[in-house]
Amino acid sequence: MSETAEATTPTLSLFEQLGGAAAVDAAVDIFYRKVLEDYRINRYFSGVDMEQQAAKQKSFLTMAFGGPNNYSGQDMRNAHARLVKMGLDDSHFDAVMENLTATLQELNVPENLIAQVDALAETTRSDVLGK
Amino acid sequence: MPHITLGETQITCPDGEVLLDSLLKAKLHIPYSCRQGLCQACMLRSLDVTPPAAAQIGLKDTLQRQNYFLACRCHPEQDMHIALPDQHGAAVTAVVINKQWLAADILRLIVQADSALSFYAGQFINLQRTDGLTRSYSIANLPAPDHTLEFHIRRLPQGQFSTWAHDELEVGDTLTLSHAQGSCHYLSGNPAQPLLLIGTGSGLAPLYGIINDALNQGHSGDIHLFHGSRDPDGLYLVDELHNLTATFANFHYTPCLSSADNNLGYRQGRAHDLALTNQKSLKGWRVYLCGHPEMVRESQRMAYLKGASLRDIYADAFVVGGGQMP
Ligand SMILES: Cc1cc2nc3c(=O)[nH]c(=O)nc-3n(C[C@H](O)[C@H](O)[C@H](O)COP(=O)(O)OP(=O)(O)OC[C@H]3O[C@@H](n4cnc5c(N)ncnc54)[C@H](O)[C@@H]3O)c2cc1C
Ligand code: HEM
Numbered sequence: 001m002s003e004t005a006e007a008t009t010p011t012l013s014l015f016e017q018l019g020g021a022a023a024v025d026a027a028v029d030i031f032y033r034k035v036l037e038d039y040r041i042n043r044y045f046s047g048v049d050m051e052q053q054a055a056k057q058k059s060f061l062t063m064a065f066g067g068p069n070n071y072s073g074q075d076m077r078n079a080h081a082r083l084v085k086m087g088l089d090d091s092h093f094d095a096v097m098e099n100l101t102a103t104l105q106e107l108n109v110p111e112n113l114i115a116q117v118d119a120l121a122e123t124t125r126s127d128v129l130g131k
Numbered sequence: 132m133p134h135i136t137l138g139e140t141q142i143t144c145p146d147g148e149v150l151l152d153s154l155l156k157a158k159l160h161i162p163y164s165c166r167q168g169l170c171q172a173c174m175l176r177s178l179d180v181t182p183p184a185a186a187q188i189g190l191k192d193t194l195q196r197q198n199y200f201l202a203c204r205c206h207p208e209q210d211m212h213i214a215l216p217d218q219h220g221a222a223v224t225a226v227v228i229n230k231q232w233l234a235a236d237i238l239r240l241i242v243q244a245d246s247a248l249s250f251y252a253g254q255f256i257n258l259q260r261t262d263g264l265t266r267s268y269s270i271a272n273l274p275a276p277d278h279t280l281e282f283h284i285r286r287l288p289q290g291q292f293s294t295w296a297h298d299e300l301e302v303g304d305t306l307t308l309s310h311a312q313g314s315c316h317y318l319s320g321n322p323a324q325p326l327l328l329i330g331t332g333s334g335l336a337p338l339y340g341i342i343n344d345a346l347n348q349g350h351s352g353d354i355h356l357f358h359g360s361r362d363p364d365g366l367y368l369v370d371e372l373h374n375l376t377a378t379f380a381n382f383h384y385t386p387c388l389s390s391a392d393n394n395l396g397y398r399q400g401r402a403h404d405l406a407l408t409n410q411k412s413l414k415g416w417r418v419y420l421c422g423h424p425e426m427v428r429e430s431q432r433m434a435y436l437k438g439a440s441l442r443d444i445y446a447d448a449f450v451v452g453g454g455q456m457p
Binding site for chain 2: 021022025028029032033036037050051054062067068069
């Protein structure tokens with residue numbers, strides 16, 4: 001009976017409002033394809049192993065959706081340090097944000113939730129860019 | 132409270148507690164990481180009942196059908212027998228009943244298992260020699276009442292297992308088989324979905340199984356097979372496959388040769404280039420890729436960018452050890 005109790009909890013988190021892990025699954029297909037097709041940033045994602053890369057995009061989306069994750073700011077710095085050395089800057093960050101927003105629009109996510117996702121992702125900017 | 136049995140151990144899982152926690156409390160060694168249904172490290176398999184749907188979210192549908200589930204998302208609803216993904220069921224012994232060469236370097240090995248083995252054509256099995264040497268080979272046939280299994284083993288120069296299988300393994304010898312693994316197999320339930328299958332060398336083995344499975348189950352969508360090899364010797368079952376195209380209007384077969392000397396009427400080029408370059412969109416397709424690891428990786432990416440969804444791309448890279456013992 002505990003499930004019912006959970007489901008009726010009045011305040012749903014952003015992650016839950018978006019649809020949780022299932023929403024991440026739906027979004028990753030669209031988002032990762034956009035990223036690989038985006039000439040501004042795809043060179044950063046040209047890792048050989050697609051399944052692994054796709055798994056990392058899932059981590060990214062889970063985090064951006066306000067879902068459960070164990071990444072600290074320092075982890076974000078470490079994960080992207082190699083890319084910062086390759087020249088990662090605000091323009092690339094903006095491009096990722098653009099793809100993220102477009103993905104959510106394609107999935108018909110309500111604008112107010114998209115705004116919350118964008119705001120959340122924005123908070124990682126300085127760590128991702130190693131500033 | 133449902134009783135959960137893992138090997139010799141039985142535990143109970145209290146209402147409201149996830150199975151992973153119950154298993155860890157019982158000091159069972161279950162790999163886990165995120166505890167959020169994402170990393171899939173805690174994947175287990177139910178050996179009897181269908182697991183709760185919530186515990187299968189995010190798993191590929193082939194894994195779902197095989198009753199794999201995530202322990203961290205599982206509130207058991209009934210008693211279950213479970214196993215870790217790589218240790219369910221005891222190993223099976225099989226006797227070699229036939230050896231036949233489909234091409235100079237390709238051995239068709241038929242073995243008969245001593246008991247029924249549940250598998251889908253296209254999955255792979257680890258074959259073990261009596262001294263323990265183990266290699267993975269894909270299943271090229273459908274489950275048969277006499278428990279026979281068909282493998283296509285390509286001879287690799289100085290390859291330990293493949294050379295032995297070609298030269299020394301004899302009819303009547305025994306091998307130990309693991310359970311069937313992998314999600315590269317046909318899925319019923321979407322008979323009109325177009326299928327694209329690309330294989331190089333003995334990568335045809337699983338594809339041959341998948342195609343026969345699909346046709347056998349009355350698949351109505353188009354099925355396109357591209358089989359590639361560097362030289363004509365590596366193309367095999369050519370007549371059989373041409374015959375299939377004569378019987379099934381929805382089956383299309385393109386043998387491809389990547390070497391220059393090609394006056395045998397095969398398409399010129401690498402199989403995955405020929406299959407993917409002129410394909411406008413793969414949206415809604417299911418794609419199977421088997422064989423050379425680099426071909427598999429490149430094709431995965433190309434197929435995905437052409438619109439195939441990540442979960443509709445099934446790949447078995449025939450990763451070769453390169454001298455390291457398993
Ligand atoms: C999921 C999966 C499915 C597969 N399905 C099939 C299938 O259906 N059919 C098939 O034919 N194969 C398949 N394979 C490949 C198969 O498992 C073996 O890897 C393959 O047969 C080679 O095994 P081997 O023992 O003959 O060669 P190995 O002894 O493992 O050697 C492999 C190659 O490395 C070379 N080598 C060995 N030692 C060294 C060294 N020290 N330094 C440098 N090079 C070395 C050898 O000359 C040889 O060419 C599959 C693999 C996987 C992962
Ligand atoms: C919007 C803010 C961003 C967040 C929240 C974010 C989050 C993440 C996360 C969680 C990972 C996985 C780390 C791991 O587990 O290894 C990751 C990896 C990665 N990110 Fe980001 N990221 C962001 C922006 C960017 C940008 C702007 C780029 C490049 C244009 C980028 C490129 C990558 C790449 C290539 C990886 C894989 C790293 C590797 O495999 O070494 N990310 N990111």
